[in-house]
Amino acid sequence: MRRTALARILAGALALVAxxxxxxxxxxxxxxxxxxxxSGAGASAEVTAGAVAPDAPASYASERPPxxxxxxxxxxxxxxxxxxxxxxxxxxxxxxxxxxFEAAGLEDGATLPRSDIAFTIGxxxxxxxxxxxxxxxxxxxxxxxxxxLEGREVLPPPGGxxxxxxxx
Numbered sequence: 001m002r003r004t005a006l007a008r009i010l011a012g013a014l015a016l017v018a019x020x021x022x023x024x025x026x027x028x029x030x031x032x033x034x035x036x037x038x039s040g041a042g043a044s045a046e047v048t049a050g051a052v053a054p055d056a057p058a059s060y061a062s063e064r065p066p067x068x069x070x071x072x073x074x075x076x077x078x079x080x081x082x083x084x085x086x087x088x089x090x091x092x093x094x095x096x097x098x099x100x101f102e103a104a105g106l107e108d109g110a111t112l113p114r115s116d117i118a119f120t121i122g123x124x125x126x127x128x129x130x131x132x133x134x135x136x137x138x139x140x141x142x143x144x145x146x147x148x149l150e151g152r153e154v155l156p157p158p159g160g161x162x163x164x165x166x167x168x
Contacts, residue, residue: 080158081155081158082121082154082155082157082158082163085125085154085155086154086165088154089127089149089152089153089154090149092152093148093149093152096144096147096148097145097148099144100141100144100145100148101141103140103141103144104138104140104141104144106141112134112135112138113134113135113137113138114135114168115132115133115134115142116131116132116133116166116167116168117130117131117132117145117149117166117167118130118131118164118165118166118167119131119149119164119165120162120163120164120165121154121156121157121162121163121164121165122156122162123156123157123160123161123162124156125153125154125155125156125157126151126152126153126154127149127150127151127152127153127154128150128151129164130146130149130150131146132145132146132149
């Protein structure tokens with residue numbers, strides 16, 4: 001198995017776990033979701049590292065302490081149930097990721113361009129609308145990884161609605 005390349009994709013995917021923590025630590029005030037809509041069933045919130053609601057006062061971002069999940073130590077000290085479920089889904093996809101790398105013919109130590117991964121956690125707790133890019137030279141690999149993640153079950157977002165996650 002091409003362990004170095006696989007380690008990079010798993011590290012990137014596991015970073016999604018940290019992004020899952022953003023839902024709790026970087027969320028706007030309780031009366032609004034990240035999109036400015038009321039929270040609850042059917043509401044949509046986009047989670048991006050360091051995100052602040054677009055309609056939040058300028059002081060909101062500067063007065064808040066940095067989210068706990070921004071430091072490497074915090075990633076192991078505090079995780080939400082949703083973050084744990086994301087980590088488990090990524091780990092369960094590991095054999096599929098291995099097959100993707102082998103099918104792409106990547107050698108151990110292969111250098112991949114920066115990856116971008118985005119997905120939605122639906123109200124049913126399944127990953128959908130997965131988008132993965134590694135650059136134009138690795139489109140087949142990106143499609144294979146996308147298929148490995150699409151439909152994986154995690155926990156439904158706390159409070160209902162859907163959550164959109166992007167990494168980086």
